[in-house]
Amino acid sequence: MKVVLVNGSPHPQGCTYVALSEVSKSLNANGIETELFTIGQNIKGSCLACGYCKTNGRCVMDDAVNRFIPLAQEADGFVFGSPVHYAAPCGNIMSFLSRLAICGGNYLTNKPAASVVSCRRAGSTAALDVLNKFYPIIGMPMVPSQYWNMVHGAQPQEVLQDAEGLQIMRNLGVKMAWMLKNIQAGKDAGVPAPILDEPHQRTNFIR
């Protein structure tokens, strides 16, 4: 079983990376393979609502979102990490997730997810609230830890001093591994995927 950890920070080895690395080590110690995916600095933009992905299965803007789609198909669980920018997730991860949800959401459904954020001082829970809105609408079970998933630091060395933050990351790894093993045990025992046998309803409020 494999978890992909997505670093949304413009710093490939900054504070968010330290947090994700701690989750990754904990997952590995619990028998789960991991891969780090760095969104990088070249995200082309936010969703254009153009509908290209509906017929082509990929985004019209060819960047990290399209690079990620094969991983979305292959992996069993996901951790999305972001620095806090003005009490919100950074713009890159918002552009990435809003496009991935519509282009590759089908590959993510029923796979466990969690968010982690890194901040110098404040805005972490507000940023988590925004990221954590993606998973229910995609149908991804959300993995808990022992607290809200945040670390504190302006530099990676400071995050390494956040003993509680790092423990939250390790516990997230433990619980993600536990959830993945339970899902696999359910599959092995013949528990079917949760599918509601009805046409999908869309009730708009203006008619």
Ligand SMILES: Cc1cc2nc3c(=O)[nH]c(=O)nc-3n(C[C@H](O)[C@H](O)[C@H](O)COP(=O)(O)O)c2cc1C
């Ligand atoms: C544009 C910008 C906005 C930021 N806004 C906040 C903020 O609202 N609250 C906060 O505590 N830190 C804020 N920070 C600091 C970063 O969240 C913090 O240093 C984070 O750990 C950096 O993670 P990274 O190294 O992975 O990018 C901001 C940094 C930048 C560049």
